[in-house]
Amino acid sequence: xxxxxxxxxxxxxxxxxxxxxxxxxxxxxxxxxxxxxxxxxxxxxxxxxxxxxxxxxxxxxxxxxxxxxxxxxxxxxxxxxxxxxxxxxxxxxxxxxxxxxxxxxxxxxxxxxxxxxxxxxxxxxxxxxxxxxxxxxxxxxxxxxxxxxxxxxxxxxxxxxxxxxxxxxxxxxxxxxxxxxxxxxxxxxxxxxxxxxxxxxxxxxxxxxxxxxxxxxxxxxxxxxxxxxxxxxxxxxxxxxxxxxxxxxxxxxxxxxxxxxxxxxxxxxxxxxxxxxxxxxxxxxxxxxxxxxxxxxxxxxxxxxxxxxxxxxxxxxxxxxxxxxxxxxxxx
Numbered sequence: 657x658x659x660x661x662x663x664x665x666x667x668x669x670x671x672x673x674x675x676x677x678x679x680x681x682x683x684x685x686x687x688x689x690x691x692x693x694x695x696x697x698x699x700x701x702x703x704x705x706x707x708x709x710x711x712x713x714x715x716x717x718x719x720x721x722x723x724x725x726x727x728x729x730x731x732x733x734x735x736x737x738x739x740x741x742x743x744x745x746x747x748x749x750x751x752x753x754x755x756x757x758x759x760x761x762x763x764x765x766x767x768x769x770x771x772x773x774x775x776x777x778x779x780x781x782x783x784x785x786x787x788x789x790x791x792x793x794x795x796x797x798x799x800x801x802x803x804x805x806x807x808x809x810x811x812x813x814x815x816x817x818x819x820x821x822x823x824x825x826x827x828x829x830x831x832x833x834x835x836x837x838x839x840x841x842x843x844x845x846x847x848x849x850x851x852x853x854x855x856x857x858x859x860x861x862x863x864x865x866x867x868x869x870x871x872x873x874x875x876x877x878x879x880x881x882x883x884x885x886x887x888x889x890x891x892x893x894x895x896x897x898x899x900x901x902x903x904x905x906x907x908x909x910x911x912x913x914x915x916x917x918x919x920x921x922x923x924x925x926x927x928x929x930x931x932x933x934x935x936x937x938x939x940x941x942x943x944x945x946x947x948x949x950x951x952x953x954x955x956x957x958x959x960x961x962x963x964x965x966x967x968x969x970x971x972x973x974x975x976x977x978x979x980x981x982x983x984x985x986x987x988x
Contacts, residue, residue: 657751657774657932659689661705664722665696665729665757665764668908669780669794671916672722675756677713678924684710686932691750696757697764698729701737703744717917720797720909726757732764742773752931754924756780756793762939766952769937776927777939777952778920782907785829788955789941789948793923795831796915798907802836805903806873810840813871813899819861819890821874821900823883825907832907833877834966843872843975844982848879849962854889856982860975862894872975922947 662679664672676692683690692712693705706712716723731737745753752774755765758781765775779786784795802824813820822842824832830847837845843864846852857874864872876883887900912920919942926947927940939955941948950958971981 657688659691659749660752660754660928660931661691661693661745661748661750662708662724662754662756663693663696663700664724664726664780665755665761666726667758667781668721668726669782669792670720670797670908670910670912671793671920672756672780673713673716673719674912674917674920675778675780675793675924676722676724676920677717678921679754679756679928680708680713681710682925682928686928688928688932691748692724695725695727696729696761697732697741698727699725700741700744701729701732703748705748717921718911720911722756735767738764738767738771742768742771745773752776754778754927754931758783758792759786762786762952762955766937769952774931774936776930776935776937778923778927779939779941782832783826783829784831786939786941788939788950788958790944790960791919791942793916793920794908794912795835796919797910797913798825798832799835799839800913801907801910802832802875802903803840805901805906806836806840806842806875809899809901810871810873813873816897817865817870818897818899819865819872819874821876821883821887821890821898823876823878823900823902825903826877827879830877830880830962833875833880834963834970837875838966838970838973840873840875841973842875842970844874845967845970845974846874846876846880847962847967848877850967851984852880852982853984854886854893858890858893860982861890861896864975865894865896
């Protein structure tokens with residue numbers, strides 16, 4: 657295998673550039689040629705790619721986003737276009753493709769492998785919810801962005817004796833909310849995996865504020881409730897002054913943390929080595945602090961369960977004891 661290609665796909669995640677840098681320089685170190693594909697699978701279908709040199713990735717390791725750009729590409733799920741992509745790669749002399757992205761990205765890579773184009777995927781998504789890996793590139797940075805924002809929001813909430821709802825990303829997984837909530841000492845954490853009672857939340861919040869709290873932080877994953885609607889409902893129900901902040905894309909951008917820079921570098925190099933050692937369709941992820949290579953079929957079978965122990969810890973450390981459990985199935 658003498659010529660490889662790399663692309664970034666799906667939602668951008670801090671640390672993707674670190675992974676890209678690692679892929680390119682590892683390939684060159686091994687004496688291989690490597691192409692960078694712009695705009696993910698959409699750019700692949702347009703044959704939008706360039707040869708990469710060591711200088712192509714200079715100075716990018718601390719940059720957020722992805723210098724190769726990314727895009728959604730519904731057309732790529734058509735078999736005719738998948739065959740076209742393989743033909744484009746082969747016409748360039750490319751013998752293996754490295755994909756950096758999330759669940760949709762890995763599905764595309766699996767299709768290409770089935771058509772005879774070896775692929776390896778790196779897990780890049782801030783949600784940390786992919787099969788086959790304990791960690792995903794970008795999650796740690798997103799969590800730190802939330803913690804930093806909450807530290808500012810708490811200051812102003814305390815100054816005005818307010819409660820504050822902070823809506824974070826996580827439509828189907830509450831990992832950002834849970835990790836950030838524990839790290840910043842949120843009083844309440846709402847995640848899609850654990851149904852909660854608005855009534856219980858209102859009662860608990862009111863009791864806490866009446867007992868003398870000067871502020872209260874509610875971290876709400878977008879899949880658990882609509883932050884603004886919840887804020888309006890709580891304000892009407894409790895008469896507590898409540899401000900709502902939707903962090904949105906602030907969680908995606910910015911300089912990656914040291915952990916995400918390390919993770920991208922480790923997995924990028926491992927992905928190149930996996931292709932060169934004959935892997936034809938695999939996810940290169942992390943398991944208990946070690947790099948792990950799993951076939952796409954094997955990876956689908958490995959899904960980290962929701963960390964109920966951490967959620968229980970958050971309840972215990974949050975809005976205090978008996979009135980702090982707002983779960984639908986929790987103790988009254």
